[in-house]
Amino acid sequence: MSTTTTRVEESRRRALSGGKRLVALVGRVRELGLIVVLLAIVALVGLQTPRFLTPGNFEQILLSIAILAIVAVGETMVILTRNVDLSVGSTVGMTAFVCADVLKNHPQTPVILIVLLGCALGAVLGAVNGLIVALGRVPAIVATLGTLYLYRGLDSYIAGGTQVSAYDVPDSFLSLATTHILGVPALIVFAAAIALIFAYLLRATRTGRELYALGSNPEAARLAGLRAERLIFLTFLLCGLLSGFAGVLWGARFATVDSGAATGLELQVIAAVVVGGVNIFGGSGTILGAMLGAIVLGTIDNALTLLKLSQFWLQAIDGAAILAAVTLDALITRWLQRRLRSGRQR
Amino acid sequence: MEVAAPQAAVPVIELVGVSKRFGAIQALKEVDLSLYAGEVHALVGENGAGKSTLVKILAGVHRPDRGLLKISGEAVELRSPAQAQAAGIAVIHQEPTLFPDLDVAENVFMGHQPRDRLGRIDWRRMYREVEQLLQSLGVELNVYLPVRGLSVADRQLVEIARALSQDARVLIMDEPTASLSPREVEELFTIVEQLRARQVAILFVSHRLEEVFRLASRVTVLRDGQRVITAPAQDLTPEETVRHMVGRELAALFPKEEAAVGEVVLEVRHLSRAGLFRDVSFQLRRGEILGLAGLVGAGRTEVARVLFGIDQAESGEILVDGRPVSIRSPREAMRYGIAYVPEDRHQQGLVLDFSIARNITLSILKRVARFSLIRSRQELKIAADYAERLHVRGGRLTQPVRALSGGNQQKVVLGKWLATEPRILILDEPTRGIDIGAKAEVHRIVSELAARGLAILLISSELPEILAMSDRVLVMHEGRISGLFSRAEADQEKVMLAATGQNRQSR
Structure with a gap:
């Protein structure tokens, strides 16, 4: 009896430590994979066009995705809970226009107030999404498809065909996007700070972990006493708020804003999140991953421009990247499940 | 102690x-x-x-x-x-x-x-x-x-x-x-x-x-x-x-009519599927109702799914009319004259928003369609025939199935499979969740079908139903056959002991 028990336990222990290593590895594989892909692109394109490899160009890449990345942080949280927010592009567009328009009419408004206004407006729009999804129990994809058009329509109504241009707003506002903090463009600093803060919160707070739990198994979350409606509302609210902030930055960066600003941004954001390994069905993925996803797509974008390829290629390659990411994700999950199963057989 | x-x-x-x-x-x-x-x-x-x-x-x-x-x-x-x-x-x-x-x-x-x-x-x-x-x-x-x-x-x-x-x-x-x-x-x-x-x-x-x-x-x-x-x-x-x-009342059940039991139409030899059932063998004859008793999780539905080609067995043989066959899909099963009425009629048996008539003719679209277009008149004619034979009540044939009671829904499911004119009918918990009156009616219908020569495998967790309806009772316990009783031998205790695996242990 004792010898067999020891032997069984021995093999079990070995399976355990093997499993541990495996999981630790795979946990990093998605992000590592993205970094490998990134390096591959950099190396390939760098050989073709030396200009690609300059620090100035890397800064350019990060600048080009900074605003998108801020929205992607919010979108990641929404997607983690098994929902999706399609209205972020419209939210960014509306806040961008409203903020710029207020400044046009009241040039003396302090910039900090404008930032707060943008965040508040975004939060309200996000809260509306949250109420419809959490309380109205409307599937998020339908609810936010509705508000995508609703918010854009409101934006057009407010704009009434006008546009705000760089001459209409004070330089202090524009400098939000052009100033540097410790030699780094402020936009990049904002995006990095927001990503770090939320990545930390997702890891260190109960609420953060509960978002994962809810997305992983809503039924189990209910049995564990988690308040699903609250959590869902909160993620939409935060996603709206971050989109609002992104809208302010959009206004400052592009200076010329009309009611069509940031149209289609939602798809770029979701693409970045999904390519970054966040499971579209909720429950797994990280903000770090989403950021890497944004950087990979931004790098591809930049490389194609430098290689003077047409816009058509850009979209096709973005599409291919999404498909590859999702397929890879499914394959990894299935493979991991099989490996863990067989490792645990007794 | x-x-x-x-x-x-x-x-x-x-x-x-x-x-x-x-x-x-x-x-x-x-x-x-x-x-x-x-x-x-x-x-x-x-x-x-x-x-x-x-x-x-x-x-x-x-x-x-x-x-x-x-x-x-x-x-x-x-x-x-x-x-x-x-x-x-x-x-x-x-x-x-x-x-x-x-x-x-x-x-x-x-x-x-x-x-x-x-x-x-x-x-x-x-x-x-x-x-x-x-x-x-x-x-x-x-x-x-x-x-x-x-x-x-x-x-x-x-x-x-x-x-x-x-x-x-x-x-x-x-x-x-x-x-x-x-x-x-x-x-x-x-x-x-x-x-x-x-x-x-x-x-x-x-x-x-x-x-x-x-x-x-x-x-x-x-x-x-x-x-x-x-x-x-x-x-x-x-x-x-x-x-x-056990010891439940036998009242309000419709006992099976006597019917001439004929030749073996379905035989299963040493059928196994890992983790679900092992070494299952039995014969099913024309005009016979073979009751399949057991507790939830004993592997009965799993066997039925294999017979209907939804899942594949890992070893063993299935013989239809004495010839070994391999059934790889429900489509093939239907070709051999096998019909399966699943347990969960909402999920697997019915399209709730379709009309009664369309549900009944769903599995025989070829017969109601010409040039791939469904002929409504033909559909209604065939459906009316089965609805009448099964006493489906509660609405016109064009009404969605959703509006029917559980018992009548079950009759529509039966009608759907009978329309395929099967020779072997597998019923999985046919009376679960329907009221006593409808139950008796389903029993009467099943009994009539057997009398007309159908071979019926009746899976049920209700012992009285099994005992009243079956010519023979097959019992499964944890994936294996744990008992086979003739109609005369079978009683609640024997079947329950077999179903709980007690008959094989000496205590």
Whole structure:
């Protein structure tokens, strides 16, 4: 009896430590994979066009995705809970226009107030999404498809065909996007700070972990006493708020804003999140991953421009990247499940 | 043998005169149940006796219509699973509900993670505490592993650890051994013994009597939603317990008509599918109703699914009219004249928003269509024929099936499969959830079909139905055939003993 028990336990222990290593590895594989892909692109394109490899160009890449990345942080949280927010592009567009328009009419408004206004407006729009999804129990994809058009329509109504241009707003506002903090463009600093803060919160707070739990198994979350409606509302609210902030930055960066600003941004954001390994069905993925996803797509974008390829290629390659990411994700999950199963057989 | 629970103490949890009704079905009627600290109390009963309803009331999922739930002597109301948990009641489900993407430790502590002074999760403490918890149970489980890959047994351990981390005083184990290997069952029992020693009150719901008599100090038997008896385990034998579980009224059932039983049309030889059923062999004859009895999870539906080509057997043979066949899809099964009426008619049998007529003709679209276009008149004609033969009531043929009662829906499903003109009909729980009157009618129809020469395999968890309808009764227990009785031999006790695996053990 004792010898067999020891032997069984021995093999079990070995399976355990093997499993541990495996999981630790795979946990990093998605992000590592993205970094490998990134390096591959950099190396390939760098050989073709030396200009690609300059620090100035890397800064350019990060600048080009900074605003998108801020929205992607919010979108990641929404997607983690098994929902999706399609209205972020419209939210960014509306806040961008409203903020710029207020400044046009009241040039003396302090910039900090404008930032707060943008965040508040975004939060309200996000809260509306949250109420419809959490309380109205409307599937998020339908609810936010509705508000995508609703918010854009409101934006057009407010704009009434006008546009705000760089001459209409004070330089202090524009400098939000052009100033540097410790030699780094402020936009990049904002995006990095927001990503770090939320990545930390997702890891260190109960609420953060509960978002994962809810997305992983809503039924189990209910049995564990988690308040699903609250959590869902909160993620939409935060996603709206971050989109609002992104809208302010959009206004400052592009200076010329009309009611069509940031149209289609939602798809770029979701693409970045999904390519970054966040499971579209909720429950797994990280903000770090989403950021890497944004950087990979931004790098591809930049490389194609430098290689003077047409816009058509850009979209096709973005599409291919999404498909590859999702397929890879499914394959990894299935493979991991099989490996863990067989490792645990007794 | 250990002495029964200390009767002088106040029960940790108690149900007093609890009743619960779902629509036409009285799931529980005036049930009393008490659980003491440090006792393992077994709850047994046939399928549909009301065990799950009782568990769900204790778990805060359902609320009783009448009666009281007392915790430590005080009446309380549990409005949600969260409230039940807060009251110290934890449920270990047959299929654990956990978070597959998160690791073991997070699953244990979700919602009540240890935090430091700043309100941040104290990860190190969390992993340490879960490790200690598992160690105290004598379990080796890597707390960093995601739950996705764990076996059912390990996931149950995670649920048990979760219950202990919340200081649960009452642990309800709902058929916990149903999907465990014998070795895993032993490990689970060791842990149950430990929990008992820690003064946890355990309600052990099971239909495996060997396990019940090994673990439990007291046994409560439910039958048809009523408590039949609560007694110390040493005062009962398995045979007596079975007698308490069965003994249902045979009234209001429609006995099978005599019919000439003809040649063998379907034969199964040594059919196996890993983990589900093993070495299943039987013959089915023209005009015969072969009852297939057994408890939930015995593997009956799994056999039916293989016969209908939904799943594939790993070994063994299927013969139709004496010729070996391989059935790789439902389409092929239909070609051999096999029809299967599944248990869950909503999910598998009917398109609720389609009309009665369209549902009936769904499986024979070729016959109602010309040039791939459905001819409504033809559809109605064929449907009217079956609807009349089956006495479908409650509406015009163009009305959506959703509007019909359960019994009439079931008749539509039958009609749909009869329209394929099968020679072999497999019925899986054909009368589950329909009222007595409709039941008798379904029985009459089935009996008529057999009289007209159909070979019928009738899967049912209701013993009276099996006994009244079948020419022969085949019993399965844990994936194997555990008994075959002729109509004259079969009675409730024999079948139930076979279904619980008692007939093969000498006690």
